[in-house]
Amino acid sequence: MPPVELRTDVAIGVAIPSRNARGRIARLTGVVDSILASHHYPAAVEKLLAEALTLTALLGSLLKEPQGQLTLQAQTEGGAIDLMVCDYLGGELRGYVRHDADKVAELPNEPTLQELFGKGYLAITFDQPVADERYQGIVPLEGRNLGEAAQSYFSQSEQIPSLVRLAAQQRGEHWFAGGLLLQHLPEGEEGRERLHTRLDHPDWPHVAILGGSVKADELTDPALALDDLVWRLFHEEDEVRTLPAIALRRGCRCDPDYVRSVIARFPPEEREAMVGDDGVIRVDCAFCSSSFAIEPTELGS
Numbered sequence: 001m002p003p004v005e006l007r008t009d010v011a012i013g014v015a016i017p018s019r020n021a022r023g024r025i026a027r028l029t030g031v032v033d034s035i036l037a038s039h040h041y042p043a044a045v046e047k048l049l050a051e052a053l054t055l056t057a058l059l060g061s062l063l064k065e066p067q068g069q070l071t072l073q074a075q076t077e078g079g080a081i082d083l084m085v086c087d088y089l090g091g092e093l094r095g096y097v098r099h100d101a102d103k104v105a106e107l108p109n110e111p112t113l114q115e116l117f118g119k120g121y122l123a124i125t126f127d128q129p130v131a132d133e134r135y136q137g138i139v140p141l142e143g144r145n146l147g148e149a150a151q152s153y154f155s156q157s158e159q160i161p162s163l164v165r166l167a168a169q170q171r172g173e174h175w176f177a178g179g180l181l182l183q184h185l186p187e188g189e190e191g192r193e194r195l196h197t198r199l200d201h202p203d204w205p206h207v208a209i210l211g212g213s214v215k216a217d218e219l220t221d222p223a224l225a226l227d228d229l230v231w232r233l234f235h236e237e238d239e240v241r242t243l244p245a246i247a248l249r250r251g252c253r254c255d256p257d258y259v260r261s262v263i264a265r266f267p268p269e270e271r272e273a274m275v276g277d278d279g280v281i282r283v284d285c286a287f288c289s290s291s292f293a294i295e296p297t298e299l300g301s
C-alpha cells in the first residue's frame, strides 16, 4: 500500500505524552474548493467558511464514533454574517453562510469577528449516537478570529486549556486552509468528560508557546506534510506521536426521498401553496445548493 499523503484534505492526531498534550492538525484544499464552488460567496465570506470548515474538521476528528456528528453553528444579530453552519460526519464536511451582501461589501480587508458577526454566538454540538451522548456548548463569538472564539469555547464551556490556530489563503483559483488544535489533558482523557482541571500546570504554557509559533503559511502550504510540520514544531520534546490519518471529503446528506417524505406530511392545502409557477415544489439544500423538484402528484393526497 502506498503511504498516505499527509498534505491535503486530511486530519491527523497529535500527542505529546510527556506534556499531557494532544490534539489534531488538518489541511483542506480540494474539499474547501468544492464546497465553495457551489455557493459563489464574496472573498471575505469564503475565507471565513474555509476557516470554519477547518475548525469543523479539527473538532469532528476528535469524535470517537464513526457515526458521530459535529456541528458548528454561528448565529448573530446585526452582523454582516447572519448564520453560518458547518458539520462533520465520518470525514465528510459541508457548510454554508447566510450573509448580507451589502454589509459584506463594506467590510475591511481583515475583518474582526465583531465586524463579521456583530453580537454573535458560537454553538458547538458533539453528537455520538451509539453512546447516546449529545453535548452542546455555546459561547459569545469573541476574539480577533474564529480560532480565538474556539479557544474560549474550550476554556469556558469545557474547562480544557486549548490552543486553536486557523488559517486560510487563496492562491490563484484555489483555497488552502489549515488548522492546529492542541489541548492539555493531564488525566489522559481523549474526550470532554473531565471532573477537574489544572489551568496552571507548567507543561501547558510550554506546549502552547511551541504550538502557537506555527505560521499561517505553514498551516496552508500544501507542500509541507502535516507530520513534518508537527516535527518542526515539537522536535525537542521527548516523544511526539502522530495518530492515524482521517481523510476529509466534501459530503452532503440531503436526500430527495427524505425531502419528499417531509413535504408529504404537510396538509394538502399547504402543499398546494408550495407549488411554483412551473407546477412543481422546489426545495433547495442550503449546504450544497442542490435544488430538488418534487411533483405534487408524487406525494399522494
Ligand SMILES: [Zn+2]
Residues within 6 Å of the ligand: 252, 253, 254, 285, 286, 287, 288, 289, 290
Ligand atoms: Zn445538500
